[in-house]
Amino acid sequence: MIPITCRFSRLSHHFDNTEVFNDISATLSSNLTGLLGRNGQGKSVLMALLAQAMPASAGTIAWSQPFHWVQQTQRLQGPRIAEALGVAVWYDCFQRIESGGANDQDFSLVADLWHLPAQWGRVLQEAGLDLPLSTPITHLSGGEQTRVALCRAFLLDDHYLLLDEPSNHLDTGGRKWLATKLSAHSAGALVITHDRDLLHRVDHILELDTHGLHEYGGNYAIYRSIRDAQLAATEQQVNTLKKEQLKQKRAQQQELEKTAQRRKQGEQLRRSGSQSKLLLDAKKGKAESNFGKLKQQQQQRSGELTNKLSATQSALEAIKPQTFHIANQARRKSLCLHMSDLVLPYVTVPPLSITVRAGERWHIKGKNGSGKSTLLRIIAGLEQAKTGICKVYGDCLYLDQHFSLLDGEQSAL
Structure with missing residues (x-):
């Protein structure tokens, strides 16, 4: 029998007079569990409660082992990769030893930890990050920052992981790496995700809806077959x-x-x-x-x-599954965007030439750090290209991956 890692009972939470969820209970074990639910249903709130980042309105939460929470936003702390990984004290100590400026306290601090630099390098290399730990976080793309946050989590091999949308901003290779690392993480994890490929790898599914928290044994395929039957009935x-x-x-x-x-x-x-x-x-x-x-x-x-x-x-x-319908634009194929021989800063990619007309929808695909966000910022007028032409015809609205467009101090209305 798999031992229980966390048990929460009769958990309820509300903000002011608005109820998020009421009287939900479940147990978490050292396997991979997916947490599903519609946007705004309270998944991130539930995970924040489990991470003890805020108190629940009612109910109890009991942990039997340490845990680590990777939030959906604000994932990294500190100016460098070393701080983001939570190893800055030891990294700086090793740097002083390597440069010849160490003292007795430095050698005492790392006495039994000489394997750590190789371990850090291996974890970063597996994540596709061939970067020194002194690299500033501001030099990383959104996808690279997500990889660093997940690397810190996977360094904690005895911790149960609470991961909120961990595959957001990851490219195809990054998602495969994440799935592999989660499968190998023996301490278990609870994952909020809409990534179908990742959900097909889970052992257990919890679904949060307006009627409470529902449990399903098995992966997404089993969950979907049950839900389809429920939907038809x-x-x-x-x-x-x-x-x-x-x-x-x-x-x-x-x-x-x-x-x-x-x-x-x-x-x-x-x-x-x-x-x-x-x-x-x-x-x-x-x-x-x-x-x-x-x-x-x-x-x-x-x-x-x-x-x-x-x-x-x-x-x-x-x-009933949520659907999102995008209205068809006017039939007039007026010019919206024209780029010619555009050379991006910071990255080495061939010059770009693109023409976009009204009604067209383009998907920009590339590895993390390849310049996708930089390209959008140039189109929005927030960055300057090295050379080339970029002309926008009409209005342009830029929604970045950090939702900077939204004012956190204002309500939705």
């Missing part, structure tokens, strides 16, 4: 309830028409004088009483159907 249930609701409305309408017809017949008999007024009044009273009871029953049944349909539609909305 729930959609069928919604259709059945809608048909039943329509059938009831028709029956109610037919009953109203029958009642109106009987009333008309009663009035005709009353005017003809063929039956006594006393008998007609008795029949009318009985009919109205029966109709009142029937109407009450129909209203009760209608209310039950409406509530059941609403609950089922809510469940359907929770399990």
Whole structure:
């Protein structure tokens, strides 16, 4: 039996009067677990609570081993790679020893740690980072910074890892490296991700939605098959309830028409004088009483159907995959962007020549550090190319990978 690493019970959290999630419980073990959920559902909040970065509104969290949290943003601390890896004290000590400026305290500090420089170099090399630990963090691309943050996590081989969107900003090679390292990390990890390839490698899945936290054994393929079956069954249930609701409305309408017809017949008999007024009044009273009871029953049944349909539609909305539709632009293929023999700073790549017209969507693909973000910054007018032409026709909005466009002090509205 796999030992339990973390147990959280009846966990609830809210901001002001807004509930994020309520009364969720689960256990984490030394395997690879994926945490799924729609954007804004509270996945990062749950991970922050598990990392004890803030207190929960209610509930308990108990850890049986150390853990390390890699956030979705603000992943690195310190000016150099050495600080980002959390090894600056030992790195600087080794540098003083190598340069001949060390003292007795330096040698005492690294007495049994002579293997560390080789270990740091190996971890960085595996991540595709052939860089000295003295490299400033500001010289790294977003993808390279993500790799450094993950390298620090993988150096802690006895720590359970809490990783929030770790494959963000990684290129194809970086994602393969991440998947390999996670598979080899025996202490286990909880990973928030929308990366399908990574989710196919997990042993267990937790899903957070408006109805709580749900557990699924197995990887994404198993999870998806279960969810597809649930989706089909729930959609069928919604259709059945809608048909039943329509059938009831028709029956109610037919009953109203029958009642109106009987009333008309009663009035005709009353005017003809063929039956006594006393008998007609008795029949009318009985009919109205029966109709009142029937109407009450129909209203009760209608209310039950409406509530059941609403609950089922809510469940359907929770399990239905999110889709994002991009509206088609105007058919006019007016010129939006023209680049000719553009030479990027900082990197060595061939000159770029591109023409983009309205309605076109381009995917810029390349290794981390190859200049993709630099290219976008040049287009946005935030950087200068070495040489070449870059002309934008019309307005341009630049959303960087750190969401600098957003003001953290303001609300969404």
